[in-house]
Amino acid sequence: MHSEESETATVEASLRLGSGLQANERAEIVEHWGSLDARLRSFPPGAVELQLTVKERDTPSQHTTLEAWIAGQPRLVATSTDANFGTALNEVRDDLVRQLTDAKNRTEPRNNRHLRATE
Secondary structure, three states: OOOOOOOOOOHHHHEEEOOOOOHHHHHHHHHHOHHHHHHHOOOOOOOEEEEEEEEOOOOOOOEEEEEEEEOOOOOEEEEEOOOOHHHHHHHHHHHHHHHHHHHHHHHOHHHOOOOOOOO
């Protein structure tokens, strides 16, 4: 048990489970999404909200969605239509990591000539 609060955003602090998921699945998802935690480190605590939902779970038409709201950023949405729940979790996690990386790269001065200092 940690007595100190994290100084960065984490999956543990940010994740809400929506429809199609049970509270007892949360810990395993948080543990499995360590690579997403690494990407959230650039945001302050409380600046990130994540919501995971699954529609038509355990059917061929299963649809998994991970939404992210980050202060000062447009909403990010990652989806998977894979019928395997574990594979779908990996897909939405990896897609969100990619979207976060793309958003960060667009705002860094070296990647945006409008933001680069000119001499």
